[in-house]
Amino acid sequence: MSDPHADAAVEIVDLRVSYGTQTAVDGLSLTVRAGTITALLGPNGAGKTTTIEVCEGFRRAGSGRVRVWGLDPQRDGPLLRSRVGVMLQDGGIYSGARAVPMLRHMSRFYAHPLDVADLAGRLGLDTVRATYRRMSGGEKQRLALACAIVGRPDLVFLDEPSAGMDPQTRLAAWALVEQLRTDGATVVLTTHLMDEAERLADDVAIMDRGRLVAHGTVGELCGSGESLVFRAEPGLDLAALRALLPAGSTADEVAPGRYLVAAGTAGLHAVSSWAASVGVEPRDLSTRRRTLEDVFLDLTGRELRT
Numbered sequence: 001m002s003d004p005h006a007d008a009a010v011e012i013v014d015l016r017v018s019y020g021t022q023t024a025v026d027g028l029s030l031t032v033r034a035g036t037i038t039a040l041l042g043p044n045g046a047g048k049t050t051t052i053e054v055c056e057g058f059r060r061a062g063s064g065r066v067r068v069w070g071l072d073p074q075r076d077g078p079l080l081r082s083r084v085g086v087m088l089q090d091g092g093i094y095s096g097a098r099a100v101p102m103l104r105h106m107s108r109f110y111a112h113p114l115d116v117a118d119l120a121g122r123l124g125l126d127t128v129r130a131t132y133r134r135m136s137g138g139e140k141q142r143l144a145l146a147c148a149i150v151g152r153p154d155l156v157f158l159d160e161p162s163a164g165m166d167p168q169t170r171l172a173a174w175a176l177v178e179q180l181r182t183d184g185a186t187v188v189l190t191t192h193l194m195d196e197a198e199r200l201a202d203d204v205a206i207m208d209r210g211r212l213v214a215h216g217t218v219g220e221l222c223g224s225g226e227s228l229v230f231r232a233e234p235g236l237d238l239a240a241l242r243a244l245l246p247a248g249s250t251a252d253e254v255a256p257g258r259y260l261v262a263a264g265t266a267g268l269h270a271v272s273s274w275a276a277s278v279g280v281e282p283r284d285l286s287t288r289r290r291t292l293e294d295v296f297l298d299l300t301g302r303e304l305r306t
């Protein structure tokens, strides 16, 4: 009999984790498809790091079930270690380590490591001479990313991989992550960056306050149509505007004083006539594709950026 979850790299079912009285993860269920990049997106404190630490076997689940390649990350840690790469949010690298020697050292633990010189070059680590303790924030991030992937893992957890990286390094990091997927690996990363999630992720899981608030491809979450956004005084009655819009459109105040109209090209006309008739002056009126930020705003009423 075929296993319906055979293509799942990670399966999380009703995960709960608390720190004392504080609930960090509150009934999260999520499946990561093998061979894809999944981004966990959410504001500070959403529970992203806690969730992946449980998957990495570094933290115990309060309740619920977590399986990585069908194994229990707590019980089967030794079996998973050589297959799973980990980049922690706060480094976790020996403070006296230097970049290239550290990578060479690590690569020896694996049967089929990446080429160290090539990896170091792609991340600009070949010219970094400082010990980890004295590296800049971006250099530390680059080394942590390199350490996570040097063993050619078939699953890699990256906790805010591009935090603190300059734009050029970020592009190099993204290219490496995409290369991992091309080579068949599964990637789970956390991020606050919408463009990072939109560029890299096959699936996006949006978390807020320990819960999953949305999960799907960027296309599924954002839709294909254009949206209209504008600012105006908070609390406007939108009933008259909605009456002018085509069926299936929406008009909402997604945050105080911030309005979003999803109505395709008809939206602009409708908003102009409505605004003139009720004496509202829309500010910063623009059309754009719906973003993950809009999705988060719609679902939670708050901005994703904190």
Ligand SMILES: Nc1ncnc2c1ncn2[C@@H]1O[C@H](COP(=O)(O)OP(=O)(O)OP(=O)(O)O)[C@@H](O)[C@H]1O
Residues within 6 Å of the ligand: 019, 022, 023, 024, 042, 043, 044, 045, 046, 047, 048, 049, 050, 051, 089
């Ligand atoms: N060891 C701990 N003791 C107590 N509370 C903790 C501990 N670790 C995390 N928390 C709390 O659990 C919640 C979730 O934290 P977590 O680090 O998982 O969030 P996050 O989504 O990774 O946030 P960020 O985007 O800031 O990295 C937060 O409110 C945090 O303060």
Ligand SMILES: [Mg+2]
Residues within 6 Å of the ligand: 048, 049, 050, 089, 159, 190
């Ligand atoms: Mg975190």
